[in-house]
Amino acid sequence: MKVVRGGTVVESNWSAPADLVIDGDKVLAVVAPGTPVDESAEIIDATGKLVLPGGVDPHCHVGFTSGEFTSLDSYLECTTAAVFGGTTTIIDFAIPRPGQRPLDAAVEQRAKAAAGLCDSALHACVVDWDETTAQQLATMADAGIRTVKMFTTYAGETMANEHTILNTMRATRDLGGMVIIHCESDAIVADAQNCAAATADIDASHMSSTRPELAETASVAAILAIAESQGAPVYFVHQSSPAAVELVVDARKRGLVAFTEAVAHHLTLDATEYAGPEPERFVCCPPLRATDTVEGLGRQLFTGNITTIGSDHCCYDTAQKRSHRHDVRHMPNGLPGVETRLPVIFSHYVDGMGLSPSRFVELTATNPARTNGLYPRKGSLMPGADADIAIWDPAREWTVTTGELHMATDYTPYEGRRLRGKPVTVLVGGVVVVDDGQLVDATPRGRHLPAAALDFSGAFHM
Numbered sequence: 282m283k284v285v286r287g288g289t290v291v292e293s294n295w296s297a298p299a300d301l302v303i304d305g306d307k308v309l310a311v312v313a314p315g316t317p318v319d320e321s322a323e324i325i326d327a328t329g330k331l332v333l334p335g336g337v338d339p340h341c342h343v344g345f346t347s348g349e350f351t352s353l354d355s356y357l358e359c360t361t362a363a364v365f366g367g368t369t370t371i372i373d374f375a376i377p378r379p380g381q382r383p384l385d386a387a388v389e390q391r392a393k394a395a396a397g398l399c400d401s402a403l404h405a406c407v408v409d410w411d412e413t414t415a416q417q418l419a420t421m422a423d424a425g426i427r428t429v430k431m432f433t434t435y436a437g438e439t440m441a442n443e444h445t446i447l448n449t450m451r452a453t454r455d456l457g458g459m460v461i462i463h464c465e466s467d468a469i470v471a472d473a474q475n476c477a478a479a480t481a482d483i484d485a486s487h488m489s490s491t492r493p494e495l496a497e498t499a500s501v502a503a504i505l506a507i508a509e510s511q512g513a514p515v516y517f518v519h520q521s522s523p524a525a526v527e528l529v530v531d532a533r534k535r536g537l538v539a540f541t542e543a544v545a546h547h548l549t550l551d552a553t554e555y556a557g558p559e560p561e562r563f564v565c566c567p568p569l570r571a572t573d574t575v576e577g578l579g580r581q582l583f584t585g586n587i588t589t590i591g592s593d594h595c596c597y598d599t600a601q602k603r604s605h606r607h608d609v610r611h612m613p614n615g616l617p618g619v620e621t622r623l624p625v626i627f628s629h630y631v632d633g634m635g636l637s638p639s640r641f642v643e644l645t646a647t648n649p650a651r652t653n654g655l656y657p658r659k660g661s662l663m664p665g666a667d668a669d670i671a672i673w674d675p676a677r678e679w680t681v682t683t684g685e686l687h688m689a690t691d692y693t694p695y696e697g698r699r700l701r702g703k704p705v706t707v708l709v710g711g712v713v714v715v716d717d718g719q720l721v722d723a724t725p726r727g728r729h730l731p732a733a734a735l736d737f738s739g740a741f742h743m
Contacts, residue, residue, distance in 0.1 A: 282309075283711060284318050288327030288672060290662060292334070293643035301332055303668045306710035310664055325706065325713070327672050333642055334662050335369025335399075335669035335707065336623050337649035339542060340518055340591030342615065343373045343393070348438065350613040354596040354689040357725060359619055360397035362687040364714050366620035367704035369399045369669035370659050370730070372649070374430055376406040376439060383407050384417040387426050397727025399669070399709045402653055404461060406430040410445040418452050425731020427458035427654055428516070433500045434465040434566070443507060450513040457734025459652070460508075461516040461542075464500035464525070465492060465567060474610055484607045485560040488568045489552045491609055494522050497567055501525050505532045505539065514538035514737060516652060519593050521547045521567040523577040530586050538737045540588040540652055543578060545622045548590070549629050550694060551575045561606040562599065562692055566614040579629075582636060582644065589652060590626055590644045594619035598690045617688045621681065621695050623671075628700035632675065654732030668711035677703040 285301040290311060302310040302318060343359045345352045354362070363371055377386035387405050394401045405426050407414060418429065431446055432439045441449070450460045474491045477483045483491065501517060505528060508515040520526050520541050532539045546565060551572045554563040563569055570578070581587045595615025605611040623645055630636040642660075650660030658667050681695040707715040714722045 282319055282322040283325060284322050285325045285327050285332055285670065285672065287314065288330045288332040290332045291638045291642050292662060293639055293647035293660070296639050301662060301670070303711045306668055308662055308664055308666045308668050311662065325672070329674070330705070331638055331673040331675055332662070333367070333638070333671045333673055334646045334660050334666070335671050335709070336367050337370045337372070337646045337655065337660050338363065338368045338592050338594070338619055338622060339372045339589050339649040339653060340544065341371040341373050341594045341619055343371070345374065345376065345595060346378065347613060350597065350601055352596040352615070353598055356393045356396040356401070356727065357398060358689040359594070359596065360399045360401070360727060361720065362620040364399055364707050364709060365687050367623040367671035367673065367707060368619060369671065369707065369709050370401065370650070370655065371399070371619065372402045372404060372653055374404045374406060376430065377408060382417060383414070384420055387421055391426070391729045394727045394729035396725050398714060398723070398725060400728045400730050402655060402730040402732060404428045404430045406439070407445060407449045408439055408441055410448045414448070415452050418449070418458070419456060422456040422458055425654070427453070427456065427732045427735060428461050429453050429458060430461050430463070432463045433504065434463065434467040434470055436467050436471070440467055443503070446504065447507050447511060450508055450515065451511045454511060454513040457736070459514045459516055459735055461518055462504055463518050464497055464504055466496045466499045469493065469496040469499060483609060485564050485609055485612065486555050488555050488560065488564050488609050489570070492566060492568050494524065494570065494574070497521060498524050498528060501528045505529070505537065508539065509535070509537055514735065516540040516542065518542050519544045519547060519567060519591070521570050521578065522574050523581060526578065526581050526586050541586060542589045542591050543581070543587050544591050544593045545618055545625050546593070546616050546694060547575065548579050548582070549625050554694070561602040561612065563616070563694055564602065564609055564612050564614060565593070565616050579634075582630060582640070587644065589648045590622065591649070592618035592622040596688055596690050599692050616694050617690045617692070618694075620686050620688050621693060624700050624703055625695055625698070627673070627702040632701045652735070654735050655730055659730070668708055670708040671704040672706040673702060674705045675702045677701070677705065679703055
């Protein structure tokens, strides 16, 4: 038995001084501070600290291949970085290679979970609908893979047409699942890129203009219409502008079950990075937006309009990012961020702007668990939950440097950024894995987490 003593326990809907009693790999009880416990219990001192559920990152790409590029981390490397950043569950993607069935991609990726330092779940992916797809989705749902990623861009690679999207939405709806979707109008993006190429403005410094905000909002509107036609829930990944978020809010007002995910880099970085000496390090899709757009997106965290915060972690290195820096059409898109997601959001929004710790937990742990069929096992510290715990020192000041991070890359987009607040002790399944900046237990204990059927008819109306 272990007792986390002296801290402030933070749940998504309350926080208070309390002690946390752990029995094996589960939370046994939340008790008043100083409540007597068995003398043999191990005491973990959390005095002056926040005791949070381990983060749930709803958007991680591990060893992801896109075109000629494959991101560089293994499950062990990605999850090691995750736990150092206070995240104790990642949700990865099984994106099929050309000619590969979605089911086969999911089976292949799911087998990697045991190599992780923490637990993981999985999103499937459908690119083309055929006579076998419905049964593949049913087989995956039976195995607890209920969320299905789709793209409205990347023609010839992962882009799905509207017929495929509609059919997949209908099938996942009936299986207790949900489509999660990357929305950018491929036609608008292709036109913007062709115009940029014609004027020799297709390099990384012009990334913003090659994938305009209108491409995102046009696609969101189209996908919402398809979802409404089917009465199907839908989750939009990495929404990068207030306008995109507000389209989803309006759909919720009409009764549609629809969710917005924002990611840390869209909430804390802006398009001025593309004017710097290494713009290729910041190439992501959708791209970083103008400063006022970023500020407007951040305000949505306080209104409740954003459901979750992910990382959209893609662990490319500088050499990969530089290889096509003069033509963003061929660059690998994505930023490393599984380790920095929680600290940069905590520092910028909780410490810097007054976002409540409970809302932070809701956005980064509880809601990601809920929208992926993992709650209350994950995203909570209530009795019966997995004892995945991040103990935060809210006053710890530190500087982000690549050399002190643990991601399998040679850069971070936050290099040199001064932060306040950091997870100092992290438990996975009741075992202390990280303590005072050191990895104290490197045992792979990752499990693939089967998602329960999604039910949004109750109290969760985000």
